[in-house]
Amino acid sequence: MKAIWENIFRKGPADDPILHAIHQVPIFEHLNGKELNEIARLTHERNYKLGEPIFKKMAPGEGMYVIIQGSVTIKDPETDMVFAQLSSGDFFGELALLDEEPRSASAEALEPSKLIGFFRTDLLTLMHRSPELGNKILINLSRVLGERLRQTNKALAEQSS
Amino acid sequence: MNDSSLKIYRLLLLVLIGGIAWTVLPFFASVLVMLIFSFLFTTIFLPSVDSLERKIHSRSFSVIVIIGGTIVGFIWFLGSFATNIGAQIKQFSTKIQQDDFALSLEGLSNKAQTILPDFLTNLIPESDEIIEKSQESLSGLFQNMLSFLSATGSLVFIAVMTLIFTIILLVEYYDFKRTLVCFIPNKYLEVGLRLIYNIEQQISKYLRGQIMAAGSVALLSIIGLFILNQFGANMTLIVFIGIIAGFANLIPMVGPFVGMVPAILVALMNNLGSDIALAHQLFGVIPSPFYILDIIFMFIVVQQIDNNLITPILVGESVGLHPMIVMIVLLIGGTLMGPLGMLFAVPAAGVIKVILHEIQFISKNSHLL
Numbered sequence: 001m002k003a004i005w006e007n008i009f010r011k012g013p014a015d016d017p018i019l020h021a022i023h024q025v026p027i028f029e030h031l032n033g034k035e036l037n038e039i040a041r042l043t044h045e046r047n048y049k050l051g052e053p054i055f056k057k058m059a060p061g062e063g064m065y066v067i068i069q070g071s072v073t074i075k076d077p078e079t080d081m082v083f084a085q086l087s088s089g090d091f092f093g094e095l096a097l098l099d100e101e102p103r104s105a106s107a108e109a110l111e112p113s114k115l116i117g118f119f120r121t122d123l124l125t126l127m128h129r130s131p132e133l134g135n136k137i138l139i140n141l142s143r144v145l146g147e148r149l150r151q152t153n154k155a156l157a158e159q160s161s
Numbered sequence: 162m163n164d165s166s167l168k169i170y171r172l173l174l175l176v177l178i179g180g181i182a183w184t185v186l187p188f189f190a191s192v193l194v195m196l197i198f199s200f201l202f203t204t205i206f207l208p209s210v211d212s213l214e215r216k217i218h219s220r221s222f223s224v225i226v227i228i229g230g231t232i233v234g235f236i237w238f239l240g241s242f243a244t245n246i247g248a249q250i251k252q253f254s255t256k257i258q259q260d261d262f263a264l265s266l267e268g269l270s271n272k273a274q275t276i277l278p279d280f281l282t283n284l285i286p287e288s289d290e291i292i293e294k295s296q297e298s299l300s301g302l303f304q305n306m307l308s309f310l311s312a313t314g315s316l317v318f319i320a321v322m323t324l325i326f327t328i329i330l331l332v333e334y335y336d337f338k339r340t341l342v343c344f345i346p347n348k349y350l351e352v353g354l355r356l357i358y359n360i361e362q363q364i365s366k367y368l369r370g371q372i373m374a375a376g377s378v379a380l381l382s383i384i385g386l387f388i389l390n391q392f393g394a395n396m397t398l399i400v401f402i403g404i405i406a407g408f409a410n411l412i413p414m415v416g417p418f419v420g421m422v423p424a425i426l427v428a429l430m431n432n433l434g435s436d437i438a439l440a441h442q443l444f445g446v447i448p449s450p451f452y453i454l455d456i457i458f459m460f461i462v463v464q465q466i467d468n469n470l471i472t473p474i475l476v477g478e479s480v481g482l483h484p485m486i487v488m489i490v491l492l493i494g495g496t497l498m499g500p501l502g503m504l505f506a507v508p509a510a511g512v513i514k515v516i517l518h519e520i521q522f523i524s525k526n527s528h529l530l
Contacts, residue, residue: 041335044342044350052347059526062351117350121358125335129211 018045018116021068024089027140035133042122048109057106061096063119070113077106097123097141195319199326203334204365205372210331224331242401249397253430356519363511371411377471378463379407385459394452395431402427412503417464424456482510
């Protein structure tokens with residue numbers, strides 16, 4: 001009976017790689033299927049070649065990226081110091097959703113990678129179209145940034161002791 | 162290939178593309194106009210569609226409700242305007258053909274000749290001449306209306322196509338935008354997104370501000386005409402004149418004067434033959450036959466309120482162009498495309514400004530892209 005009445009053709013997070021990737025990101029936590037679909041409609045799917053820069057240090061930041069497939073390195077191009085190596089399901093650049101400050105590091109594809117971008121203009125559009133959903137994302141974003149700040153404080157405390 | 166020859170080739174390619182575009186433009190001009198209008202209408206209706214979609218959770222239905230409501234309102238306005246203006250012209254044509262009207266006009270002419278100095282009296286036509294000319298111009302008006310109706314065929318086609326494009330754009334707006342972004346190379350993705358967003362904001366702010374300012378001008382004009390009526394101006398079609406003045410206001414600088422014309426015409430139609438209206442004085446000092454100066458004064462006051470209070474608040478610095486540049490841009494728009502060009506000139510200049518700003522940004526930060 002369920003198969004007759006339910007829309008079995010609607011793609012859920014498990015079927016759609018974009019929805020699946022968005023679903024894993026803490027910024028889009030606690031969102032229902034409909035809300036996730038709305039976010040997915042605003043994101044931009046991009047393919048990067050091996051060694052292709054995603055963004056460069058000091059460039060004005062416009063938004064965040066989620067890795068669907070492949071891997072990305074976050075580094076300082078001047079010192080070649082690698083801050084992180086991210087892979088499928090990871091996200092980066094979320095601070096740029098809130099301010100227009102220059103990027104603090106460069107991001108580069110370590111292999112042919114598929115990423116989805118969610119940008120400040122998309123967030124502003126979403127906040128205008130669906131303020132409730134926009135607020136949920138902002139709260140999640142604050143949580144993520146708070147957690148990052150806590151981790152940084154912890155690392156600094158460990159370093160100094 | 163070295164850098165300088167590559168630059169020359171690029172420049173030549175650009176000139177070639179520009180030349181081809183300029184040659185084929187006339188063939189696509191009407192389609193281009195339809196698309197520009199559709200885009201502008203989409204920008205105007207997008208906030209309403211978005212907010213209705215939030216409430217009823219169906220984008221297509223929201224588009225149907227908003228566009229349907231607008232069409233019904235527009236048809237109602239046109240219908241009642243045509244009925245009222247028809248009745249007004251009919252009434253005026255009956256008035257012209259009446260004998261006592263001819264007599265009063267003759268009296269009016271004689272009176273003016275006794276009041277005015279000699280060199281001006283020669284300029285006043287005889288009453289028979291006035292009636293003849295009025296009848297001629299009235300039949301001319303009907304002929305013009307007929308030729309206008311025959312031209313409406315192509316206008317209706319353009320309007321219907323624009324409507325269809327607008328509906329499609331409104332329903333698929335965000336998907337279209339995403340598709341457009343797909344064509345931006347990775348290197349320019351973030352800059353491109355910002356450019357699109359800034360252009361969108363520029364046009365949207367300008368249009369919404371202008372529409373609200375036009376609405377305020379319409380309301381103020383209606384109030385002004387109502388006040389003039391209290392002093393015996395005998396104005397009819399007040400609401401329609403106000404709405405026309407509001408619409409005319411969308412064309413900067415020229416529009417306000419266009420808005421005065423129907424008001425003056427109606428004042429002349431209604432007051433011609435009335436001694437009191439002819440002898441009327443503005444503030445009891447300045448002669449203002451048929452309340453013409455009162456109407457001009459009222460529209461100037463409305464314009465001053467609009468220019469110094471309403472527009473700066475509603476439109477603000479949305480376009481941020483120097484008044485001198487606005488004037489030059491209007492002249493260019495008017496020369497190229499007439500009133501339509503004047504309507505689009507300022508927002509188009511605003512968009513070009515945003516693009517130039519981004520190009521400047523890209524050339525300054527090219528090493529970061």
